[in-house]
Amino acid sequence: MATVRTYAVVLEPEPDGGFTVRVPALPEIVSYGDDEADALAMAEDAIRLVMEDRASRGEAMPEDAKPRIREVTVTLAA
Template sequence: MKLKVVLEPSEEGGYTVYVPALPGCISEGETKEEALKNIREAIELYLEPLEDDRLEHPYAEVAEIAL
């Protein structure tokens, strides 16, 4: 899965990063690399309940579409 993220310099230093497609999915880091690492973890945690829902519905499928 590919998601676009927005990486912005913070006024206090470091970077804030968020995922427009996942409301409320935001993280930060001292460097760009750290911020991107942290947002990957935040995305995994954000999507975890979706995986749990899929386990409750064993016939459900996940599909990827291009827009």
């Protein structure tokens, strides 16, 4: 029987282009893609590999960590 899980991913734009991708529920995953679609595909592959590895060792699959991303504005004195 197939196991289907959905995980939040965080895409961080890189100064020279592309995205670093992280999966908060699976902190061992840090990947990169040349564009958003590539980054998401890399994340999907990495998540699948981690899930297969954990399953092969009889480890539980973590639940998704729903990150709360907010912006904070800071004013510096001149």
